[in-house]
Amino acid sequence: MESSLRYGGDSKSLRIHAKEKYPIAADSNTQLQLHGELDTRIGAPSYLSAMIRHFYPDVSASIGAGIQYTRHEKLRYSVRGKKTIPVTDNGLINFNIKGRMIIDKEFKEVGVSFLLQFVSICETINAHSFLHKHKHNNILGPSFFNLHE
Template structure:
């Protein structure tokens, strides 16, 4: 299960996020996806979904140029990763700073978020 604590500039509240995918057929391309988010300010779910997804071979073009710099043992038991990239199709620059479980993401459109992976 993917789970994380998230805070974004657009919401101004801490959210608990969880997502899990289960194969539902012998075909590994068909999955049941459960996805939800709880807003701690409201004390209520802000997003719930259950869907069956089938993944077809990707026909859309995507591309990005990225530079990564990883510093292992920056401090004792602490790794840092810096990522700077450019999404070619949407023409959006972005960057990421990741320290063990904490991640800060931002892009050229002014969107940003902070994430803690559980």
């Protein structure tokens, strides 16, 4: 299980984040991914998600579709994809290209986001983030530059 403590964003409280992946096919390239976030200020979940993800190891890519619940927007659907492009032969440095589309419960597009990450073994730098906002979109903040250790 992956877990982390997070602070900031639209909530000025500490959030406990956890993610787990369960293989659902014999080849283990298809997984059920569950993750959620507990906001310690309100004592309730601020985000819950279930997604089916399929990994294509021969091309270093994955796609996924699922459902998510947020305390602000309630129920949504999401489709996402990720492609990794190696920079070095040993795989220690890569570029990740990520894309995501969020759809509301009436199946209307809420937002689309794209992210390019420069990834090394010890840290990830979000080199560029582009968010295409629509009139109904309040899901993500402005473009960001972030350093994760």
